[in-house]
Amino acid sequence: MNRALILVLDSLGIGASADAPAYGDDGANTLGHIAQACAQGQADVAGGRSGPLRIPNLNRLGLAAAQTASSGSELAGQASHVVTAAYGYAIEQSRDKDTPSGHWEMAGVPVPFKWGTFPTTVPCFPERLIDELIKRAKLPGILGNCHASGTEIIQRLGAEHIRTGRPICYTSADSVFQIAAHETHFGLDRLLDVSQIAKQLVDEWNITRVIARPFVGDDAATFQRTANRKDFTTPPIAPTLLDHLQQAGGTVVSVGKIADIFAGRGITEQIKAKDNMALFDAMLQRFATAVDNTLLFVNFVDFDSHYGHRRDVVGYAQALEAFDQRLPELEAMMQAGDVALITADHGCDPTFPGSDHTREHVPVLFFGPDIKGQNIGPRKSFADMGQTLAKHFHLPALPHGVAVNWQRRSC
Structure with a gap:
């Protein structure tokens, strides 16, 4: 073989x-x-x-x-x-x-080159990027807008996300824009749609990936990410x-x-x-x-x-x-x-x-x-x-x- x-x-x-x-x-x-x-x-x-x-x-x-x-x-x-x-x-x-x-x-x-990244300031994302994402995806706004650990930020902001319908947007030292949202309250399909829109927008900043980070649970003690993660990546x-x-x-x-x-x-x-x-x-x-x-x-x-x-x-x-x-x-x-x-x-x-x-x-x-x-x-x-x-x-x-x-x- x-x-x-x-x-x-x-x-x-x-x-x-x-x-x-x-x-x-x-x-x-x-x-x-x-x-x-x-x-x-x-x-x-x-x-x-x-x-x-x-x-x-x-x-x-x-x-x-x-x-x-x-x-x-x-x-x-x-x-x-x-x-x-x-x-x-x-x-x-x-x-x-x-x-x-x-x-x-x-x-x-x-x-052979470095990818774009977002600064460690709060907020970390360009205002123009977020305004356009909110407009195109018909969002009531976003939460986060900072560098964060994915597990920590859903524990901290998950309840507010459910209450407001605003997805949690965050990044890291990598070239990435991450969006966390509840699979039931926000909807997995909607999260994937929002993430696709975000990937179109972040290309201007040479960002490699937008990662959809769905989670489930009822409160900070039970929130956990699911296996339905989806990466929207720049092609090789x-x-x-x-x-x-x-x-x-x-x-x-x-x-x-x-x-x-x-x-x-x-x-x-x-x-x-x-x-x-x-x-x-x-x-x-x-x-x-x-x-x-x-x-x-x-x-x-x-x-x-x-x-x-x-x-x-x-x-x-x-x-x-x-x-x-x-x-x-x-x-x-x-x-x-x-x-x-x-x-x-x-x-x-x-x-x-x-x-x-x-x-x-x-x-x-x-x-x-x-x-x-x-x-x-x-x-x-x-x-x-x-x-x-x-x-x-x-x-x-x-x-x-x-x-x-x-x-x-x-x-």
Whole structure:
């Protein structure tokens, strides 16, 4: 079989990049700091997880070794493993540390410029933008108009939103305009319509994404975001690996928010699921029927949205351990010729102040029945991953990136 999977552990950085100080991220290390907290007993839960981070399968695939190579320090509390995959780390060349830039670059298209962002002032959005949004979407006004954590702002303003019918608009350090609204009181379809209008308007400010953030609940204690999130994203600035594979007759299956990140470009089929474990189930189910020249591209969003941004070290550790336990199920399904890649799109160190992404290296773990354990070293661009998969699918070389030439297992 000639199939491939990309498993993006959204935000699992493994050490600060050389340019991290320019982003305020000097010393960031998402995985390293989580492992350190676990080893020191700071992530113990009464009646739940305790002790060092337990990720033996990821370490067997080279995650701990990649983190050591990236950061120069051992991953705390981890036993040594014989590595069975081609492992290394990649350095981002895109100018920002946002989700689309990271994904596009790993698919062969680095972003050579910075996206627009909104200032940290209150209000943060241009008056002209908000006035036009209110007019076009026929809104009674908006709430928020500030930088905020998505969970915090719905707890703070959710009740007022229900009472007034005004959607909650907020942003972050990323190039994003986010709109939260109650699925029942405001309506999911209406939220999506408002978000589409907003995306048309924010293009003037070179904003990458408008994210519709529906939530449910009756009060601050019960408000929670739902799985019906929708990202309205600027299309990639050039054809990606996905476009080239689709045009060559291959199949590209988006699992999770991948289709949104690529604005639907190069996507053959979309599968949604509510959380990491449901995403893993959906991936396995679809992989079982995948034919030659199929790429499954999966984003495990909970690592970022539930734990990284919320600075939840314990939750992040538990999510990593749960993911690790599922990996043998995937490996058992892989056949000769299949390749899987575990990586990330940026960091989001839960031990850092604030709630924003962190500028970090990401792991590059290629594995499959034919791949021998080996160190593939530092990769100068995330685009090396896309170039490697282009070679795997016998596509013409992409404009960016250098393919990994791994050693193969002997028959």
